Structure formats: C-alpha cells, structure tokens
Amino acid sequence: MDIPKQYNPKDTEKKWYKFWEEKGFFHAEPDPKKKPYSIVIPPPNITGILHMGHALNNTIQDIYVRFKRMQGFRTLWMPGTDHAGIATQNVVEKKLAQEGKTKDDLGREKFLEEVWKWREEYGSTIINQLKSLGSSCDWEKTRFTMDEGLSDAVLEVFVKLHEKGLIYRGNYIINWCPRCKTALSDEEAQHRDVDGMLYYIKYPIEDSKNHVIVATTRPETMLGDVAVCVNPKDKRYKDLKDKTVILPILKRPLKIIFDTKVDPKFGTGALKITPAHDPVDFELGRAHKLEPINVMNDDATINEVGGDFSGMDRLEAREAIIDELKEMKLFLKSEPHRHAVGHCYRCHTMVEPRLSKQWFVKMAPLAKPALDIVKKGKLKFYPKRWTKVYINWMENIRDWCISRQIWWGHRIPVYYCKKCSASSENVIVSKIRPEKCPKCGGSEIKQDPDVLDTWFSSWLWPFSTLGWPKKTKELKYFYPTNVLVTAQEIIFFWVARMVMAGMEFMKDMPFKDVYIHGTVRDDTGTKMSKSLGNVIDPINIISQFGSDALRFSIISITAQGQDVFLAPQKFELGRNFANKIWNASRLVLMNLKEDKVKKDLCQMAGDPSLTLADRWILSRFFQALGDFVKSLEAYRINDAANRIYEFIWHELCDWYLEMAKLTMDEEHTQVTLYKVLEKSLRTLHPIMPFITEDIWQRLPREHGTESIMVTSWPHMQKEFISKKIDAEMRLIINIVQAIRNLRATWRIEHKKEIDIFIKVKNKSVVSSLGANAIYVKRLARVGKLEISTKITKPKHSAVSVIEDTEIFLPLGGIIDIDKEKKRLGEKLDGLTAELNRINGKLKNKGFISKAPKNVIQQAKERKERVEVEMSSLKKNIRLL
RNA sequence: GGGCGGUUGGCGCAGUUGGUUAGCGCGUUUGCUUGACAUGCAAAAGGUCAUAGGUUCGACUCCUAUACCGCCCACCA
Numbered sequence: 001m002d003i004p005k006q007y008n009p010k011d012t013e014k015k016w017y018k019f020w021e022e023k024g025f026f027h028a029e030p031d032p033k034k035k036p037y038s039i040v041i042p043p044p045n046i047t048g049i050l051h052m053g054h055a056l057n058n059t060i061q062d063i064y065v066r067f068k069r070m071q072g073f074r075t076l077w078m079p080g081t082d083h084a085g086i087a088t089q090n091v092v093e094k095k096l097a098q099e100g101k102t103k104d105d106l107g108r109e110k111f112l113e114e115v116w117k118w119r120e121e122y123g124s125t126i127i128n129q130l131k132s133l134g135s136s137c138d139w140e141k142t143r144f145t146m147d148e149g150l151s152d153a154v155l156e157v158f159v160k161l162h163e164k165g166l167i168y169r170g171n172y173i174i175n176w177c178p179r180c181k182t183a184l185s186d187e188e189a190q191h192r193d194v195d196g197m198l199y200y201i202k203y204p205i206e207d208s209k210n211h212v213i214v215a216t217t218r219p220e221t222m223l224g225d226v227a228v229c230v231n232p233k234d235k236r237y238k239d240l241k242d243k244t245v246i247l248p249i250l251k252r253p254l255k256i257i258f259d260t261k262v263d264p265k266f267g268t269g270a271l272k273i274t275p276a277h278d279p280v281d282f283e284l285g286r287a288h289k290l291e292p293i294n295v296m297n298d299d300a301t302i303n304e305v306g307g308d309f310s311g312m313d314r315l316e317a318r319e320a321i322i323d324e325l326k327e328m329k330l331f332l333k334s335e336p337h338r339h340a341v342g343h344c345y346r347c348h349t350m351v352e353p354r355l356s357k358q359w360f361v362k363m364a365p366l367a368k369p370a371l372d373i374v375k376k377g378k379l380k381f382y383p384k385r386w387t388k389v390y391i392n393w394m395e396n397i398r399d400w401c402i403s404r405q406i407w408w409g410h411r412i413p414v415y416y417c418k419k420c421s422a423s424s425e426n427v428i429v430s431k432i433r434p435e436k437c438p439k440c441g442g443s444e445i446k447q448d449p450d451v452l453d454t455w456f457s458s459w460l461w462p463f464s465t466l467g468w469p470k471k472t473k474e475l476k477y478f479y480p481t482n483v484l485v486t487a488q489e490i491i492f493f494w495v496a497r498m499v500m501a502g503m504e505f506m507k508d509m510p511f512k513d514v515y516i517h518g519t520v521r522d523d524t525g526t527k528m529s530k531s532l533g534n535v536i537d538p539i540n541i542i543s544q545f546g547s548d549a550l551r552f553s554i555i556s557i558t559a560q561g562q563d564v565f566l567a568p569q570k571f572e573l574g575r576n577f578a579n580k581i582w583n584a585s586r587l588v589l590m591n592l593k594e595d596k597v598k599k600d601l602c603q604m605a606g607d608p609s610l611t612l613a614d615r616w617i618l619s620r621f622f623q624a625l626g627d628f629v630k631s632l633e634a635y636r637i638n639d640a641a642n643r644i645y646e647f648i649w650h651e652l653c654d655w656y657l658e659m660a661k662l663t664m665d666e667e668h669t670q671v672t673l674y675k676v677l678e679k680s681l682r683t684l685h686p687i688m689p690f691i692t693e694d695i696w697q698r699l700p701r702e703h704g705t706e707s708i709m710v711t712s713w714p715h716m717q718k719e720f721i722s723k724k725i726d727a728e729m730r731l732i733i734n735i736v737q738a739i740r741n742l743r744a745t746w747r748i749e750h751k752k753e754i755d756i757f758i759k760v761k762n763k764s765v766v767s768s769l770g771a772n773a774i775y776v777k778r779l780a781r782v783g784k785l786e787i788s789t790k791i792t793k794p795k796h797s798a799v800s801v802i803e804d805t806e807i808f809l810p811l812g813g814i815i816d817i818d819k820e821k822k823r824l825g826e827k828l829d830g831l832t833a834e835l836n837r838i839n840g841k842l843k844n845k846g847f848i849s850k851a852p853k854n855v856i857q858q859a860k861e862r863k864e865r866v867e868v869e870m871s872s873l874k875k876n877i878r879l880l
Numbered sequence: 881g882g883g884c885g886g887u888u889g890g891c892g893c894a895g896u897u898g899g900u901u902a903g904c905g906c907g908u909u910u911g912c913u914u915g916a917c918a919u920g921c922a923a924a925a926g927g928u929c930a931u932a933g934g935u936u937c938g939a940c941u942c943c944u945a946u947a948c949c950g951c952c953c954a955c956c957a
Binding site: 006218270280282340388492519559565573576578634638653654737743841848850 | 883884885886892893894895896899901904905906910911912914915916917919920921922923924936937938950951952953954955956957
C-alpha cells in the first residue's frame with residue numbers, strides 16, 4: 001500500500017482546508033428548524049501577526065465550533081479584524097519615517113490613504129494565518145471595525161448615548177501618552193512598578209526664614225504648582241494658617257490650604273498642589289477653587305510657562321530643576337522610592353497625567369444592568385473566579401475617556417459652528433455632517449478633529465458584526481452568542497464593555513458564557529513578546545509539526561484557565577500522537593474489506609459474533625466519548641483532549657489493535673475496527689481537524705456526507721458500556737502484563753516462547769480465559785498455556801499473583817530462589833502495609849458509623865482482595 | 881494597600897463536589913529492526929502532594945496562618 005509510514009501534515013492540511021472552504025462548509029445561514037450556535041472571534045488587530053496566544057485562543061473556538069456543528073447546531077463563527085487605532089497609526093508612521101516623512105507632511109487625508117493602503121497590503125496577514133490553523137470561520141461574513149456597517153453602528157451608538165446624556169465633554173486629568181500624543185483611557189495606562197526617587201524640596205515661607213518641606217516624585221511639575229496642602233490635624237503645620245509660601249525658581253506665591261485628604265505620614269505631610277498634572281491635586285484644586293497651570297506641551301516638553309526650562313523634556317527638566325534647587329540650597333535630599341507609574345499600552349512610554357478637554361462616557365448607568373446579569377448568574381465566567389474580578393471592576397467603574405488625538409479611527413460625530421459655538425458648549429451631534437448649523441444657520445461647520453477609542457467599536461462587536469443597527473435575520477437568529485473565548489488581559493477593555501453595550505443596545509447579554517483561558521508564556525514563565533524575542537512562532541511550529549500537532553499539544557497542556565509555559569519541544573506530543581493515529585489507521589486501511597464493515601452498529605449490541613475484545617473496545621470507546629463531551633461542555637478542554645488520547649493510544653492501539661491482528665479477516669473484527677476507528681476520528685475531529693479528515697476520506701463511507709466536518713457527532717450508545725466486560729478484559733490485560741513482567745525479571749529472550757500455567761478459582765474464569773487464550777499467547781509470547789482450577793505449582797517456577805489468580809512460569813535451572821523470595825517478599829510487604837491501612841479504617845468506629853455505605857463496602861471488598869492475594873503469595877513463598 | 885493564581889517524583893503539568901494502590905507527558909534504566917508506527921514497542925525505577933496548625937471517622941483535596949514564585953487592581957504625593 002502506498003500510505004507513507006510517517007504522517008506528513010504539510011500538503012494534507014492545505015488540501016483539506018481548501019476543500020472545506022470551497023464546499024462552503026464554514027458558511028452559516030440562519031435556519032429556523034435548527035438551533036443556533038455562535039461565537040464571535042476576538043478580532044485580531046490588523047497589525048497583528050499570529051502568536052501563540054492567538055493560536056490557543058482560536059484553537060479553543062474552533063474546537064467548540066466544529067463540535068457544535070457536528071452536533072447539528074446551525075453554527076456560526078463570526079470572523080473579523082480590528083482597526084487598532086493607535087497601534088496601526090504607529091506602524092504606518094514608522095513606515096513613513098523610514099521614507100523620511102511624517103504624518104504632518106502628508107496631512108490628514110493623505111495619511112489616512114496611506115493607512116488604508118497599508119491595511120490592503122498587510123491587514124489580512126493574520127486572517128491567512130488563522131486559516132492555516134484550521135479555523136472554520138465563516139469568512140464570507142468577515143467584518144472590519146472600520147467598514148461601513150460597523151462605522152454606522154459606532155455613530156449610532158455615539159449619538160444615542162449623547163442623547164441620553166451619557167456622553168459628555170469636559171476638562172479632566174487624563175492619561176496622556178507624549179509619544180503617541182493622545183489621551184488614553186485608564187485601562188490603556190498600564191501601571192508598572194518603577195524604582196524612582198522621592199525628592200524633598202524646601203518652599204520658603206514668605207516674610208520668614210523658615211520653609212515648608214515638600215516631597216515629590218516629579219519635581220518638574222512644581223512649575224505648575226498653585227498651592228501647598230497639609231492636613232488640618234497635622235500639628236507641625238498649625239502655624240501655617242494664612243501664610244504664603246514662595247514657589248522656588250518661578251517665585252510664585254502659593255497659598256497654604258488644608259485638607260484631610262493629605263496623609264500626614266507620607267513624606268513630610270506637606271503636598272504640593274499641581275492641579276494640571278495630577279489627579280489628586282486636580283480634585284484638591286477644584287475643591288479649593290485654584291486655577292490649574294499646565295506646564296507641558298503635548299510631547300511632554302516644558303511649555304512657555306516654565307521659563308528657562310521651556311523646551312526641555314520632562315526628565316531633562318527634572319534634572320535641571322534639581323540642580324538649580326541645589327544651587328539655591330532649597331534641595332534637602334532625595335531617597336529611593338518604588339512606586340507604580342502608568343505606561344502607554346501601545347508604546348510603553350511613561351504616561352503623563354495631564355489636564356485636558358476630552359470626551360467621556362458616563363459608565364455607572366451602563367454598568368448597572370451588566371452587573372445584574374452576572375450577579376444573577378445568567379452570564380457565567382469559566383473559571384468562576386473571574387466573576388469576582390468582573391464585579392469588582394464594574395462596581396468601581398470610572399468614566400471612560402473615548403477621544404483620541406490621532407487620525408486613524410472613527411471620527412467623532414460632533415460638529416462645531418464657528419458662528420455660535422465659539423462662545424458656548426453648544427455642539428452638533430449627528431451621524432451625518434450637517435450642511436448648516438441647525439441653531440443659527442451658520443455654514444462654517446467644523447468636525448471635531450479627534451477619533452474614538454478603538455474599543456469604542458470593539459465593544460459593539462457581538463451585534464454590530466451581525467448587522468446592527470439594522471434588524472437583520474442574522475442578528476435575530478445568532479444573538480446572543482453562546483460563548484466568548486478570550487484572555488484575561490482584556491476582560492476590562494473588552495469583555496466588560498461588550499456586556500454593557502449588549503445590555504444597553506440589545507437589551508440582552510452578548511454571550512452566555514465567557515471562557516477565560518490562560519496567558520501563553522515561555523518556559524521561564526515570561527510573557528511572550530516580540531521585543532523580548534522569546535516568541536515561539538505558531539507558523540513555524542505548524543510547518544515543523546503540523547497544525548493538528550500544534551492544536552492538540554497546546555490544548556492538552558493547558559488546564560482550564562491556567563497559564564501555559566511553552567517550549568518548542570512540547571509540540572512533539574501532538575506530532576507523535578498524529579503519527580500514532582496515522583499508523584493505526586494504516587493498519588486498518590491495509591486490512592479493511594469494504595464489504596465486511598457495513599453492519600449497523602445499532603443492532604450489534606446483542607450480536608453473539610462479537611468477541612470479548614470487540615465488546616471491550618466498544619465499551620471503552622463509548623465511555624471515552626461520554627467523558628469527552630462532558631469535559632468539553634464544562635470547558636475542561638485539556639481533559640477532553642487527554643481522554644481521547646488515552647483511549648486511542650493506550651486502549652485502541654496498545655490492546656485492541658494487537659488483538660485484532662489475530663482475527664483480522666473475521667467479520668466481527670472488521671466491523672468493530674472500522675466503527676471504533678471511524679467514531680474515534682469523528683470525536684477527535686474538533687481538536688485535530690486535518691488528519692481526521694484525511695483518514696476519514698480514505699475509509700468506506702456509510703452516509704452521503706462529503707466531509708468528516710459535516711457528518712454527525714457520534715451517537716452515544718450506552719448499551720455497549722459494560723463494567724463486567726471491562727473487568728473481564730482487565731484480567732486478561734493484567735495477566736499479559738504479569739507474564740511480561742516475569743519475562744523481563746528473568747531476562748527471558750524476547751523471541752523465546754514460554755510455557756505458562758495459570759491457576760484460577762472459578763470454572764467460569766477458566767472458560768472466559770480459555771476463550772481468549774490466543775490473546776495471552778500472542779501478546780506475551782506464550783507457547784504452551786494451561787488454565788485450570790487444579791494447577792499445582794510446577795517445579796522451579798516463578799510466580800505472579802493477581803488476587804486469586806496464580807501465574808506460573810517454569811524456569812528450570814535458571815531459577816534463583818533467593819531472588820524470587822526477595823521479589824515476592826517485597827510485594828507481600830506492600831500488600832501488608834495496605835492491609836494494615838484498610839484494617840485501621842475498618843476498626844475505626846467513627847469510620848464505620850459515619851462513612852457512606854458504599855465507601856465502607858469498597859474498603860471491605862478491597863480488604864478481601866488484598867487478603868486473597870496475600871495468602872496466595874504466602875503460599876507460593878512457602879513452596880519455593 | 882487590596883485581590884487572585886501557583887507550590888505534587890529530575891523537568892513540565894493533571895488531579896471537578898474530601899474516601900484513588902496519587903496520575904500524565906518528557907527524561908532516566910533495561911530489553912527489543914515483534915509483518916501500523918523507533919515520531920515506536922515492552923518492562924521498570926522515581927513522590928511523607930511547600931511549611932505549621934486546625935476541621936473531620938478520613939485531607940493532595942476544606943479552613944487559618946507562614947514562606948517563596950507569578951499576575952491583576954489601586955490617586956499615597
């Protein structure tokens with residue numbers, strides 16, 4: 001036969017993906033006769049390239065989508081990409097910089113053209129990479145957060161929220177990235193601990209030789225100081241009432257204000273107030289009616305207010321100011337101080353808190369329903385612990401700064417009339433650009449230059465992709481979606497906001513379940529990132545090991561919600577498994593006679609032609625199938641993967657295939673082999689779609705379906721599950737293993753056939769074992785095999801005991817009595833210890849009176865079995 | 881400052897409501913070109929489940945501390 005010995009995923013995967021796509025198997029139209037199942041993809045950024053996080057994330061989604069599709073649901077996996085405002089603008093700006101240009105050279109319109117060009121060229125890279133993973137998304141439906149429909153949804157939402165009074169514009173301290181030159185939301189400023197300094201500076205008191213010592217981590221902001229604040233209860237500063245201090249360098253007089261917000265224990269207990277550059281100071285400044293003074297430009301250089309320091313970068317200015325203070329003898333000391341500092345989540349530049357006029361969404365009213373739906377348990381998190389994280393965030397929600405001072409994104413639908421809004425806050429909010437000012441008729445209309453936060457489109461994703469605000473049949477059928485699969489990093493950015501948007505605009509949650517998987521890290525536990533150079537490229541892994549191997553491996557080693565530590569060699573697990581399946585299938589394909597496998601399994605449960613081995617593998621298969629489904633439904637995907645692995649490798653391959661070789665041409669073997677393999681492939685298909693398809697296509701067809709991905713999920717046939725059959729086979733397996741163990745212990749040449757005598761207690765076991773003697777003979781290389789209730793131990797024989805079954809291997813001259821004594825003695829010691837443990841339990845009154853019946857029963861049965869085994873062991877030691 | 885996760889054989893990890901002889905993969909040792917597979921087969925070695933208490937008839941599993949590692953949130957300048 002021309003099937004190669006090693007599975008080669010390379011050509012196979014491409015071929016089948018193309019086949020699925022061309023057949024339209026990924027496409028899902030609403031079908032009222034079927035139940036819907038839908039997932040929306042977390043849209044990757046158009047700047048993105050596939051990393052292991054994506055690989056894990058999308059493998060999980062694909063598993064569910066393929067699983068549900070086979071189960072008969074009308075299944076939609078909605079794909080798309082995110083325009084990723086700041087990230088994309090940065091990438092294009094960098095590209096321009098290489099050509100020696102800036103965005104301002106081009107101007108807004110030309111620049112946006114460049115971005116669109118860039119997106120045309122690179123924006124679908126990640127989509128193609130997702131395809132090589134095997135993702136069965138409905139690509140015909142692919143959306144982009146900047147496409148027409150989604151842009152319309154964004155405008156609709158802005159207008160509606162504004163009408164409701166939930167969008168407002170105002171001057172507040174926001175996080176400013178001086179490199180991206182835009183405002184950020186609180187979530188976009190990532191706090192990282194930084195080793196900084198706490199500087200102690202003397203502020204002279206007017207008309208006095210004394211001074212107040214102020215402690216600060218950012219001396220450069222003193223240029224914008226407007227007051228010094230102390231706690232009214234702080235006795236050290238009692239005398240400061242009605243005093244004025246002089247701001248060093250700029251010599252500005254500063255009021256002393258009193259407020260309990262100041263912690264007397266921190267620093268010197270005196271806080272300099274810079275309302276334009278610190279949120280706490282801003283609040284204090286407002287409470288005490290102080291005018292903020294902004295001292296920085298948008299690139300964090302000092303502005304004209306800063307006198308000699310103007311033009312310096314903030315950190316440069318910090319040093320210069322300290323030097324000057326030292327010269328003026330107003331610098332007391334500095335001490336190391338570790339504190340959290342915000343950093344831009346896109347470029348990692350230190351964020352500057354800065355007073356700025358921005359657009360905000362009032363979040364508390366939106367949070368309320370989003371909170372309720374989770375508290376009521378209608379929307380569930382897996383693992384559960386994220387519920388608390390979500391609730392905690394929702395309950396402490398702060399308003400969302402949504403305006404960004406960049407060009408790439410949804411332009412804010414706000415217009416200003418030069419004539420009438422210059423003097424007022426009257427703005428025009430409209431989805432369409434107005435010709436004239438509706439208030440004064442003025443024709444000089446200007447649109448707000450800012451764009452919206454990227455997440456302002458992402459939070460609508462579960463319904464905007466389905467057509468909202470239009471009332472489409474897709475929206476009606478597929479919303480709410482079934483599960484959202486994502487990583488913990490984006491719970492606040494995205495998950496929480498989607499719930500709020502869903503509740504507000506659809507009056508229903510966007511998904512029923514949220515599955516939060518772990519973060520992919522390298523084998524030292526560090527998060528994978530391009531800049532650290534520790535990434536394992538999934539595309540690389542795919543070309544090396546295959547997509548199935550990647551998928552299986554990563555799923556198998558990722559426990560629910562736990563972070564996963566990856567190293568390239570871990571993918572050998574999946575590659576080896578794929579190869580194992582490949583070769584098992586080769587064996588079957590080389591032997592299968594198509595005319596012998598057509599029997600209907602539904603009528604086979606009582607079929608007398610089935611042997612113990614046949615019944616056993618069927619029993620084991622259906623148990624594995626049941627466990628597999630149960631695990632998937634509980635989002636315990638690694639359990640599912642490992643369960644089917646265990647079945648295929650260690651039951652089907654290790655035992656049944658070996659046994660089947662002996663009766664390969666008989667119909668019962670043919671049928672069982674075919675059914676079990678075919679069903680195993682179907683079960684495994686969601687995890688390893690390519691290899692299962694490839695083999696399935698080579699098998700005889702039972703139904704008219706064209707592909708494994710559109711066949712039905714294996715039907716559960718509980719009637720095949722039998723504990724009795726399992727136990728019977730267990731004994732045979734144990735005997736084979738015991739004989740192999742004896743062979744190894746006594747170093748019997750592996751080719752040599754040996755004689756074995758087995759003494760059993762019951763006649764019924766004699767006949768059961770007798771009927772399956774060929775398996776024992778074959779699998780343990782036994783020549784003469786005698787099974788009886790009346791065996792007496794042959795001379796010079798080694799023995800192995802399985803409860804009441806004794807296995808004798810005559811060794812003749814090579815037996816070493818001492819060695820055998822020691823071996824059996826050790827086994828006996830182990831059993832004695834166990835018996836003592838069980839006896840201890842059973843003698844314990846508390847155990848007898850309080851433990852559940854079945855547990856006591858179990859202990860008793862175990863005790864009996866141990867005793868039986870011990871007595872036969874003892875007897876055999878005596879006989880040595 | 882709060883919250884969360886982790887600590888199980890040499891390494892990486894499972895262990896779902898407390899009752900298992902504590903599992904898996906890699907690695908290790910020994911033996912195998914057994915007519916599907918050396919990306920394999922067979923046999924084996926290796927763990928007082930981080931520490932200290934507690935609850936319980938019974939704890940890897942529940943509770944309370946402690947230690948170490950990691951993450952998230954938070955306006956201590």
